Amino acid sequence: MSFSTDARQYIEELKRNGQYRFLRNIVASDGVFMELNEQRLLNLSSNDYLGIGASKKLIDDFQNSMELNRNPLFLYGSTSSRMLSGNSIINQKLEGLLESYYKKGILVFNSGYHANTGIIPAIAGSDDLILSDKLNHASIIDGIKLSRAKFERYIHLDYNHLESFLKKYSGKYKKIIIISESIFSMDGDMADLAALVKLKEIYGALLYIDEAHALGVRGTLGLGLCEENNLIEQIDFIVGTFGKAFASTGAFVACEEIYKEYLINKCRTFIFTTGLAPINNLWTSFVLEKITSMQAQREYLRELANKLRNNFLEDGLKTYGTSHIIPIIVGESERSVEISNHLLNDGFFVLPIRPPTVPKNTARFRISLSAAMNWEVLKNLSSLLKREMNY
Numbered sequence: 034m035s036f037s038t039d040a041r042q043y044i045e046e047l048k049r050n051g052q053y054r055f056l057r058n059i060v061a062s063d064g065v066f067m068e069l070n071e072q073r074l075l076n077l078s079s080n081d082y083l084g085i086g087a088s089k090k091l092i093d094d095f096q097n098s099m100e101l102n103r104n105p106l107f108l109y110g111s112t113s114s115r116m117l118s119g120n121s122i123i124n125q126k127l128e129g130l131l132e133s134y135y136k137k138g139i140l141v142f143n144s145g146y147h148a149n150t151g152i153i154p155a156i157a158g159s160d161d162l163i164l165s166d167k168l169n170h171a172s173i174i175d176g177i178k179l180s181r182a183k184f185e186r187y188i189h190l191d192y193n194h195l196e197s198f199l200k201k202y203s204g205k206y207k208k209i210i211i212i213s214e215s216i217f218s219m220d221g222d223m224a225d226l227a228a229l230v231k232l233k234e235i236y237g238a239l240l241y242i243d244e245a246h247a248l249g250v251r252g253t254l255g256l257g258l259c260e261e262n263n264l265i266e267q268i269d270f271i272v273g274t275f276g277k278a279f280a281s282t283g284a285f286v287a288c289e290e291i292y293k294e295y296l297i298n299k300c301r302t303f304i305f306t307t308g309l310a311p312i313n314n315l316w317t318s319f320v321l322e323k324i325t326s327m328q329a330q331r332e333y334l335r336e337l338a339n340k341l342r343n344n345f346l347e348d349g350l351k352t353y354g355t356s357h358i359i360p361i362i363v364g365e366s367e368r369s370v371e372i373s374n375h376l377l378n379d380g381f382f383v384l385p386i387r388p389p390t391v392p393k394n395t396a397r398f399r400i401s402l403s404a405a406m407n408w409e410v411l412k413n414l415s416s417l418l419k420r421e422m423n424y
Contacts, residue, residue: 051367051396052387063087065405067382074382075410077400082250082357083330084405085320086280095319108315111308116297119308127314130321131285134256135265138293142302143309145245145274145284149176151302152270152286153212153241155295157182160207164198164238166190166224168217171390173243177212189217192228199236209238215258216246219391219399221354223247226258230267241270249278250334250357254325279324281317283309330404337411338402344415350422359400360386361418369396372421379417 047053060068065087067076085091113119124141131139142148153176157163163177163184177184183206187195195211202209211233213224226242233240244257252260257273259265270288275281286296296303338357345352351362363369369385376383387396398418402411 051365051370065403065410069377069382072377072380074377074380075406076382077398077402077414078382078384079401079403080246080277081280081403081405082246082278082334082401083280083324083327084403085278085323087403087405091320091323095316098319100315100319108310108312110310113308114304114306115308116304121308121311121314123311123314123318124308127318127321128285130318131287134254134325135271135287137265137271137287138290140286140288140293140296140303141309141314142284142286143306144282145243145272145276146172146175147302147306148272148274148284148286149173149243150179151176151300152272152296153177153210154180155300156180156239156241156270156292157208157210159183162202162206162209164195164209164211166213166217168220169212169214170218170243170245173212173214182210189220190222190224192225192232195229196232199232199238203236209236210241211238212241212243214243214245216244216251216356216358217354218246218358219386219397220360221356221358221399223258223354223356226262226264226268230264233269234267239269240267241272242268243272245272245274245277245284246356246358248273249324249327250331253328255327255331275317275320279317279320281320282313283317327404334402334404337404337406337408340408341400341402341411341414344412345418348415348419350415350418357402359402361398361400363396363398363422364394366396369398372418373398375421376417379413381414381417 057069062076067074081087111119128139128141149172157180159181161182163182165177165184165186166189167186168189185198187198211229213229216223229240242259247257249255251258254260259268259271270286272286274284334357338359342352342359352359366387369387373383373385383398385396386399391397
């Protein structure tokens with residue numbers, strides 16, 4: 034049987050099971066509304082949590098900035114890996130800015146996926162054990178598999194289960210690494226970072242926290258849940274991404290300086306890839322200096338999310354979590370696709386999240402809010418969902 038036949042059968046099976054995916058041609062988006070097939074839709078599938086991607090003023094200010102205008106050379110491409118000639122002074126400024134806030138060494142990566150699939154195999158090997166929250170992101174799972182370390186997945190947010198593994202395996206491995214997201218991307222719930230730090234200290238483990246969905250939106254300076262809980266110093270590896278609240282591209286890890294030096298020499302996804310374009314890092318630095326003072330937007334986003342979540346619960350919709358990410362559980366993949374198409378007709382761009390991204394029979398809508406939105410554009414969503422789900 035040829036591979037083309039295998040591929041065709043695979044695609045046909047996905048379509049039968051309601052798991053087929055395809056790319057949409059989005060004409061324009063202002064971060065809140067988007068245009069798709071000549072229709073204006075409220076975008077509830079974006080990660081522009083603070084509305085930065087929707088801010089014409091911020092974009093205009095950046096384009097008119099003196100720093101942008103005096104850095105014309107090689108601005109649109111680094112043309113090399115950072116280990117060769119691709120490490121411009123603009124990269125170093127971004128890392129230096131982050132170091133001034135985190136008081137740790139900072140290393141910038143091309144994406145969150147690059148970070149997790151590079152850092153985890155660099156710090157863990159066949160003599161080590163990784164203990165991973167069962168609902169950690171795919172990039173973390175892939176990084177664990179690449180590391181060839183033994184791993185166990187503890188029940189989501191169940192720290193008694195985690196401790197049972199720590200007790201069982203303590204002293205039997207060269208090192209043990211606990212890995213968790215801070216805000217979970219598909220459920221919108223949060224890790225108990227204080228509990229994780231306590232277990233790490235009791236059992237002498239390393240603690241690795243992915244702040245992808247908390248960076249920008251939590252903490253006084255927007256540095257995430259680690260900052261909000263005053264635990265930055267106690268966490269060994271803090272990974273953040275610029276592709277969400279920062280409305281940019283790239284990621285970073287905050288860690289001890291010796292770990293940073295180690296990763297520069299050991300991490301394959303850092304060593305063997307072309308560096309980010311300088312203009313990208315210049316924009317990220319510009320945004321970082323703005324985000325630290327956007328506490329009003331963070332508070333508004335939290336209030337908006339609480340209001341919508343309560344609205345869902347009052348209408349009998351199944352949801353949970355306490356963050357700006359609000360899941361609505363549908364169950365069957367085919368049904369979630371059908372409801373999503375109906376919501377498109379009502380002016381809401383809400384895409385279904387289906388297996389294997391989430392467990393079987395837990396297909397859902399991941400409602401992702403932005404501080405650029407207001408209640409007026411959201412107020413009808415709950416009643417529409419209730420209608421479609423036959424509550």
